[in-house]
Amino acid sequence: MDVTRVRAMEPALAELKDRLGRVADLRRTGNVLVWDMTVFMPPGGAESRAKQLETLEQVIHAHETDDRLGELLDALEPYAASLPVDSDDACLLRVARRDWSKARRVPTELATELVLVTAQSYEAWVTAREESDFASFRPWLERVIDLRLRYVECFAPYDDPYDVLLDDYEPGMKTDEVRRVFAVLEPELVSLVATHASDEKDEFMRGPFSIESQTALSRELIEAFGATWDQFRLDTTVHPYEVTFGLHDIRLTTRYSEDDLLSVFTAMHECGHGLYEWGVSPSLERTPLCTGASAALHESQSRLWENVVGRSEPFWCWFYPRLQKTFPEQLGDVSRASFQRAISRPRRSLVRVDADETSYGLHILLRFELEQELVSGRLSVKELPEAWNTRFEELMGVAVPDDRLGVLQDAHWSGGSFGYFPTYLLGTVLAVQIWEKARAANPTLDEQIERGEFQELHMWLRENVYSLGRKFTPAETVERVVGGPIDPQPYLAYLRGKLGTPLPA
């Protein structure tokens, strides 16, 4: 394309970027509303906040589906074709086209109804879970599934209805690929849990650990990983998560309990998400590319920092003395090896968010299976609790005592997020693949971590993963980073290594 023709495209490109920038502003505005809602809002604010979110969603959907966006994208086709395929603008035009086409498939009424009904359904789930009362949640779940199936129909024809749902979190990935990866994992994880799981409790892991000290430790770790408080915050919530308000405004949330040290791992997990968002190339700010490539890639980073780094021997060589010093009464007499065993050993946990590295996958396999059956109509909502309990016992080898600790434990379905769960396990698998690449490039990483130095790892991830943002599809991103597709074998080898080589007590 010659200079004159490129020049002619400039006003259209500028207008497109301006429109996409405003969508990004409004999405982040929604993030602020949700963050305040879950971190600070007094209970009295719930009703007004739901209306604010609904109104904002209407505004955003109108912006995202504007005819003018389509005209601009059409006009810019020849310009896009003339660019190097991995240039920022080429990627922007590709992703913007994809987002626009998807948004246009969904009528505003359906998009708005989904926001409203899932907000109400979430409230119904909170109560149902507290009271372990699936019957009261059932009509809501039925309604949510019905809406999600109407959403799926907007994307007909499709090979598998689950593909449509998965695509919102893993653009371009097919259900079949997930099945193939999970089919490799299932027998191995079942066997590892069956062989290594212990129900023995470690008294020293029960605290009490003061919240104040846990907060200080969390902040220390987040700083050690490289985050700076002029661009990060850490606050407290019920269900921890990371959310981005701007490339230089990253909000982490966590929770504390005096009875355990989970907050230390939660802080590292959410920090991993935060470092990813923080490391996106500044050239992508205020575009739809200024975020992670997919839910699984995001999870690969939270898992890498939380587990591959944060549960490793080098890490605790560095940090265990600090932990003992903080909690001398609880941990002064406990060897590092005992502590490390306590945070590594599989347990037959009923609850996903409390699960260890090994049994975690079984929680996901269960949900992935049930989601497909619900979406395909092979399983009714009425039959769901029994299916959950039966299948859970087969996988984990332990019976589910009630629905609160079973089918009602997670919020995702109440919010209509079918298709999200598998990304947790895909990310866990990817974390090990990416870690191995990082270590191959930086052979002294273990020694650095033993000294509490994370700079080189952070910078390698920034350069090779974070800076790309959402420029490429998840599959392309994975290919670029690890040189091949997602592969469960490194993760399985990693688990076997951890579980097969007990540390000296």
Add this chain to the structure above:
Amino acid sequence: MDVTRVRAMEPALAELKDRLGRVADLRRTGNVLVWDMTVFMPPGGAESRAKQLETLEQVIHAHETDDRLGELLDALEPYAASLPVDSDDACLLRVARRDWSKARRVPTELATELVLVTAQSYEAWVTAREESDFASFRPWLERVIDLRLRYVECFAPYDDPYDVLLDDYEPGMKTDEVRRVFAVLEPELVSLVATHASDEKDEFMRGPFSIESQTALSRELIEAFGATWDQFRLDTTVHPYEVTFGLHDIRLTTRYSEDDLLSVFTAMHECGHGLYEWGVSPSLERTPLCTGASAALHESQSRLWENVVGRSEPFWCWFYPRLQKTFPEQLGDVSRASFQRAISRPRRSLVRVDADETSYGLHILLRFELEQELVSGRLSVKELPEAWNTRFEELMGVAVPDDRLGVLQDAHWSGGSFGYFPTYLLGTVLAVQIWEKARAANPTLDEQIERGEFQELHMWLRENVYSLGRKFTPAETVERVVGGPIDPQPYLAYLRGKLGTPLPA
């Protein structure tokens, strides 16, 4: 209007309310953005937040000036005319028409430019104030005044350009009326300050007072006044204010210094604003009527709770023992009379926000005068610091040492808020008028306050002031509450009473 014709109006009324409700949602969304920006946002977030605010302003302005709103208001004219003049719907249609007509006068470009430039100008002011460097702020102030004069021109013809600015805060009030009230106040306030001002310092007022204890006291007072934490929050910021996210979600902000007890008064002040917003009739929720009638009426409530109640003798009969118990080292040997004198006596303070009840008005008179001169072009921005210093010394009897403690002390002008300052003093005057009405209706209020009981006062204010929201103009609201226009005499009598009757030491 017969039933059939009313029925025919229902769809138009419903659509109007839906549209106005969405504007309210978006305005409150903007409140959340600003609140987070000033309370929690890390410095890195400033740039993205400015873009989010700008984009949201564009969206809101588009909603507020939508042709369809005008069509609906036209269609509903006969319905409005058929309603009792003080019914919710009649007031809604009247106020919505007024808001729509005003918004339509202002081009989107100007509205957006004002948001952007004042955000930048605010940053320039922060730096200029820190460095007491008026010269660096001068071009920004010139630009802001220029934009505000363009705004004024949107409302031509007018009697006085200042009328246009004042109207944004005191709908319907004219500059002449403010001048008349202030002309009565000026000689009296100057004389009271000259007669009673003392430069003697009270060592016991310098603390140190621990922030933790001040926070506990602030929360206790807010609770005593009737607010409940399921619908209120209290957070910390640099320039305290109250902001509403919903009828049941009221956010107060305050600040603490170990060197003084101002936070106690700030808490009562912001609580007054909060109780007003909280007390608006639920039938007005999500309409433009769901807020206070004007800036002055709002200030009347913050001042009533902070000063008329919170600096009164009955109040400290109740609360002083509690304060002494909290700070026994600092206040254990200080009599209530000495403490009360310390919080009542006029001082020749340089800074408005630190001023006592009496000298406060002089700070406002100065600003009101200078604003009119700037807006009319009689005074240039270049001449402003000298004019400030000269006039300040005439009013207060003390010289201004530098611009930081002089013309640069307040943020308002950097934000373009010309016309706001007078409402502080109008509110202070109204507070006494409203208090006298409340006490006439509840003759034992003083005794109740002496016992720490505020329920009857709160309920009287709710019934007679708060519940009305923005249904009536400020003048109509004042007439309804106190049975006449704004009148400076009760306020002057109140000050004279306080200063003329020294308490026994």
